[in-house]
Amino acid sequence: MxxxxxxxxxxxxxxxxxxxxxxxxxxxxxHRVRHLGKITFLQLRDRSGIIQCxxxxxxxxxxxxxxxxxxxxxxxxxxxxxxxxxEVIVDxxxxxxxxxxxxxxxxxxxxxxxxxxxxxxxxxxxxxxHKEHLMFNMKSAIVDAFTSFLRNEDFIQIFTPKIVAAGxxxxxxLFSIDYFNQPAYxxxxxxxxxxxxxxxxxxxxxxxxxxxxxxxxxxSRHLNEYISLDLEMGFVSSSKELMxxxxxxxxxxxxxxxxxxxxxxxxxxxxxxxxxxxxxISLHEAKQILAHEYHKSTSEMEDLDPEGExxxxxxxxxxxxxxxxxxxxxxxxxxxxxxxxxxxxxxYTDSFDLLYKGIEITTxxxxxxxxxxxISSIEENHLxxxxxxxxxxxFKYGMPPHGGLAIGLERLTAKIMNRPNVRxxxxxxxxxxxxxx
Amino acid sequence: MxxxxxxxxxxxxxxxxxxxxxxxxxxxxxHRVRHLGKITFLQLRDRSGIIQCxxxxxxxxxxxxxxxxxxxxxxxxxxxxxxxxxEVIVDxxxxxxxxxxxxxxxxxxxxxxxxxxxxxxxxxxxxxxHKEHLMFNMKSAIVDAFTSFLRNEDFIQIFTPKIVAAGxxxxxxLFSIDYFNQPAYxxxxxxxxxxxxxxxxxxxxxxxxxxxxxxxxxxSRHLNEYISLDLEMGFVSSSKELMxxxxxxxxxxxxxxxxxxxxxxxxxxxxxxxxxxxxxISLHEAKQILAHEYHKSTSEMEDLDPEGExxxxxxxxxxxxxxxxxxxxxxxxxxxxxxxxxxxxxxYTDSFDLLYKGIEITTxxxxxxxxxxxISSIEENHLxxxxxxxxxxxFKYGMPPHGGLAIGLERLTAKIMNRPNVRxxxxxxxxxxxxxx
Numbered sequence: 001m002x003x004x005x006x007x008x009x010x011x012x013x014x015x016x017x018x019x020x021x022x023x024x025x026x027x028x029x030x031h032r033v034r035h036l037g038k039i040t041f042l043q044l045r046d047r048s049g050i051i052q053c054x055x056x057x058x059x060x061x062x063x064x065x066x067x068x069x070x071x072x073x074x075x076x077x078x079x080x081x082x083x084x085x086x087e088v089i090v091d092x093x094x095x096x097x098x099x100x101x102x103x104x105x106x107x108x109x110x111x112x113x114x115x116x117x118x119x120x121x122x123x124x125x126x127x128x129x130h131k132e133h134l135m136f137n138m139k140s141a142i143v144d145a146f147t148s149f150l151r152n153e154d155f156i157q158i159f160t161p162k163i164v165a166a167g168x169x170x171x172x173x174l175f176s177i178d179y180f181n182q183p184a185y186x187x188x189x190x191x192x193x194x195x196x197x198x199x200x201x202x203x204x205x206x207x208x209x210x211x212x213x214x215x216x217x218x219x220s221r222h223l224n225e226y227i228s229l230d231l232e233m234g235f236v237s238s239s240k241e242l243m244x245x246x247x248x249x250x251x252x253x254x255x256x257x258x259x260x261x262x263x264x265x266x267x268x269x270x271x272x273x274x275x276x277x278x279x280x281i282s283l284h285e286a287k288q289i290l291a292h293e294y295h296k297s298t299s300e301m302e303d304l305d306p307e308g309e310x311x312x313x314x315x316x317x318x319x320x321x322x323x324x325x326x327x328x329x330x331x332x333x334x335x336x337x338x339x340x341x342x343x344x345x346x347x348y349t350d351s352f353d354l355l356y357k358g359i360e361i362t363t364x365x366x367x368x369x370x371x372x373x374x375i376s377s378i379e380e381n382h383l384x385x386x387x388x389x390x391x392x393x394x395f396k397y398g399m400p401p402h403g404g405l406a407i408g409l410e411r412l413t414a415k416i417m418n419r420p421n422v423r424x425x426x427x428x429x430x431x432x433x434x435x436x437x
Numbered sequence: 438m439x440x441x442x443x444x445x446x447x448x449x450x451x452x453x454x455x456x457x458x459x460x461x462x463x464x465x466x467x468h469r470v471r472h473l474g475k476i477t478f479l480q481l482r483d484r485s486g487i488i489q490c491x492x493x494x495x496x497x498x499x500x501x502x503x504x505x506x507x508x509x510x511x512x513x514x515x516x517x518x519x520x521x522x523x524e525v526i527v528d529x530x531x532x533x534x535x536x537x538x539x540x541x542x543x544x545x546x547x548x549x550x551x552x553x554x555x556x557x558x559x560x561x562x563x564x565x566x567h568k569e570h571l572m573f574n575m576k577s578a579i580v581d582a583f584t585s586f587l588r589n590e591d592f593i594q595i596f597t598p599k600i601v602a603a604g605x606x607x608x609x610x611l612f613s614i615d616y617f618n619q620p621a622y623x624x625x626x627x628x629x630x631x632x633x634x635x636x637x638x639x640x641x642x643x644x645x646x647x648x649x650x651x652x653x654x655x656x657s658r659h660l661n662e663y664i665s666l667d668l669e670m671g672f673v674s675s676s677k678e679l680m681x682x683x684x685x686x687x688x689x690x691x692x693x694x695x696x697x698x699x700x701x702x703x704x705x706x707x708x709x710x711x712x713x714x715x716x717x718i719s720l721h722e723a724k725q726i727l728a729h730e731y732h733k734s735t736s737e738m739e740d741l742d743p744e745g746e747x748x749x750x751x752x753x754x755x756x757x758x759x760x761x762x763x764x765x766x767x768x769x770x771x772x773x774x775x776x777x778x779x780x781x782x783x784x785y786t787d788s789f790d791l792l793y794k795g796i797e798i799t800t801x802x803x804x805x806x807x808x809x810x811x812i813s814s815i816e817e818n819h820l821x822x823x824x825x826x827x828x829x830x831x832f833k834y835g836m837p838p839h840g841g842l843a844i845g846l847e848r849l850t851a852k853i854m855n856r857p858n859v860r861x862x863x864x865x866x867x868x869x870x871x872x873x874x
Contacts (some may be wrong), residue, residue, distance in 0.1 A: 027672045045638070046638075046640065047591075047639055047640040069835045069836065069838075096806075096837060097806055097835060098835075099833065099834045100808075100833060124633050124636050124831045124834070125637075127639075133638055136639065137593055137639075140593035140594040143594055144584075144588060144594065147581075157580055157581065158573065158864065159576070159647070161647075161867050162599070162662065163623075163649075163867050165873050175616065177614050177623070179612065179872060182872060184872055186614070193864075196865075197864065199561050200564035200565060200570075201482070201483075201484055202564075202573065203483065204484070208645075209647070210599055210647075216617070224600075235447065235464045390874035393874075396536065396538035397504050397540065398535075399534055400506045400534065427596065427597060427630070427634065427637075428597060428598045435600070
């Protein structure tokens with residue numbers, strides 16, 4: 001292959017405008033080719049965007065299949081004929097790696113016109129399409145903002161094991177592993193470990209890591225492996241503090257991605273709203289809204305179903321112009337054993353969900369911090385106390401009052417980008433039928 | 438429990454000096470208690486450090502077991518008797534959660550005097566010790582610096598599946614999972630997926646995620662689950678570019694943690710050196726050094742063994758005052774099938790290792806980007822081409838020349854902190870015998 005950048009260093013396609021009347025080297029993929037008599041117009045695409053290259057003389061004759069990887073050198077000149085106002089008159093062209101199989105998808109369209117399964121089967125190709133591509137720039141930027149906000153609030157990042165001896169949610173829906181002939185599982189949540197790290201004296205911790213749910217159902221909202229944005233903090237005394245933190249966190253994330261990807265988001269028609277005060281209602285109030293506004297009846301001690309979540313979001317979008325709504329006062333019966341009961345309503349927990357554009361993206365709340373209370377709660381939930389010993393032991397030695405929350409990264413990302421299925425926000429999704437690519 | 442911070446908002450122990458003659462609220466753990474007649478001196482510890490609290494009158498009589506969680510309110514006064522030059526005269530004290538079991542480890546010592554297994558069995562407690570505690574502040578800061586450096590170089594963060602259909606290293610040492618009755622494995626490395634994300638047009642990607650090696654041996658340098666700091670980039674044409682990037686990356690990490698934790702590192706006797714130019718030798722030269730300087734004979738086509746790595750590092754530490762050394766020109770026989778051969782020495786690969794304080798912390802190099810060359814390499818390695826189809830297919834559609842590297846986070850962190858076993862840098866290590874906590 002030899003050196004690509006001999007002499008003149010590489011420039012991104014999106015920066016070419018700054019090099020008018022100068023020579024540049026560009027590297028990327030052949031996005032589109034148009035022969036016009038003795039001249040060929042080649043659109044070159046790299047991670048930053050697309051630029052028009054003009055091929056004359058011997059270059060105009062070259063057979064360059066779409067998606068081949070090339071390097072070109074040439075003079076940047078002004079033109080009225082391209083969006084960027086410049087094009088590159090090529091005087092060197094090197095084919096770095098030819099695409100030599102027929103493309104299964106037509107990539108150089110504004111939107112891919114293929115079924116989701118085709119798109120996911122040919123993931124590396126479909127991600128080269130601008131709209132699909134942006135999803136993972138966005139996912140990266142969301143994590144960057146999540147991380148920056150929390151570090152600024154004096155949280156540290158933790159890394160806890162995904163190979164575990166017991167599940168945090170009580171044993172259902174676990175993938176089992178053969179761990180040196182011992183039974184082990186893939187973690188459903190870093191719940192126990194993040195609480196343990198609070199107890200270990202770090203007080204404020206977050207984790208960005210995969211979690212696993214061996215759920216059989218195939219819906220647009222579930223993945224069997226997804227990234228959970230978890231945080232947990234000591235010395236909080238109500239869910240209200242956690243909801244305030246999450247509101248500020250989401251505001252920071254939204255402002256960050258809006259600033260950073262303004263142009264790109266506009267191109268795909270996505271608007272990132274300003275987050276004002278997020279409305280907050282009890283589960284009971286949510287059910288009253290469902291009954292009165294949508295004639296949907298629900299049972300008092302049950303969680304909202306997907307349709308209920310959708311309708312509540314529709315209501316707050318129409319009435320209060322908010323894409324978000326917090327729901328509080330969940331009964332103990334629909335929360336895990338570690339959820340802390342409300343001080344004066346012991347049938348209910350001091351916990352919350354956050355709904356966004358019709359779907360739950362967060363569950364959070366205070367956790368039980370008293371050892372005896374925790375043991376009783378495990379028993380009440382008909383779980384075996386012995387199964388949780390390495391977790392509950394910690395509570396004997398000074399566990400601060402604490403709470404936390406988790407955000408489903410793919411749900412948040414897909415909804416921000418207005419995509420109907422969480423799979424679009426996973427580069428290589430894992431579901432009941434999908435183990436490759 | 439009620440509100441902890443009624444009236445006066447909470448202050449970190451390390452910030453108390455800024456509140457002389459003012460009232461503060463503090464929350465934390467009872468680190469040490471000393472009764473002196475009618476006065477009790479209580480050292481209160483939070484995530485930021487330790488502060489002396491003075492308990493008089495009824496407070497002096499309180500039975501407060503070590504490691505109990507409390508909240509105090511009081512006046513900050515100057516004193517000559519403490520390191521910080523201040524203490525807090527307590528006028529309110531609330532016991533938030535008593536530690537009511539005998540402590541299995543004496544925590545309030547400068548260093549824990551216990552066997553590593555005891556330390557790991559009681560991990561939440563041992564992490565409250567200053568020296569152990571600092572390890573995970575450091576791990577978090579290293580990841581922060583790694584991430585910041587790469588984002589600044591226009592890399593995006595990716596999240597690739599850990600449930601995979603085949604191993605990147607050829608099939609040995611895989612943990613198997615029952616994935617809806619299909620055979621599946623835990624990923625040994627995000628190698629294939631990070632290459633695929635380069636091919637998907639992102640060009641520059643990094644990942645911070647767990648990897649899994651089902652290796653039976655129990656050594657001080659192996660974990661069965663660890664965090665791999667991976668990066669991969671397109672349009673590089675030699676390992677030299679990657680080594681330069683890593684040198685700059687490590688320099689940035691070292692400078693960042695040195696600045697941020699100067700005082701804490703000094704307290705535990707750890708020095709973070711300035712990274713100058715990292716020496717670079719071929720594997721052949723390394724073996725000559727081993728033969729001539731240490732009378733250690735090795736075979737030409739084999740990798741260094743742990744003793745060899747240790748001796749080479751000793752050599753460069755003594756001769757060139759460098760804790761790091763790059764080793765290049767590894768033969769194909771000791772590298773995976775995707776490693777790109779050197780252009781003019783086809784028995785050798787364009788790849789490298791980085792040794793640090795006696796241990797390999799990085800493997801990196803160029804990858805094969807030509808489809809036919811990759812297929813031939815898979816065959817030469819006696820692997821089944823069909824097993825790698827969802828990876829190799831990508832190479833038909835325009836794969837740029839590319840390369841990358843991975844850093845073992847726990848090895849790097851443990852070595853920076855001068856700890857002899859990689860387990861000290863894992864909060865909850867997983868090894869042959871350790872599945873809890």
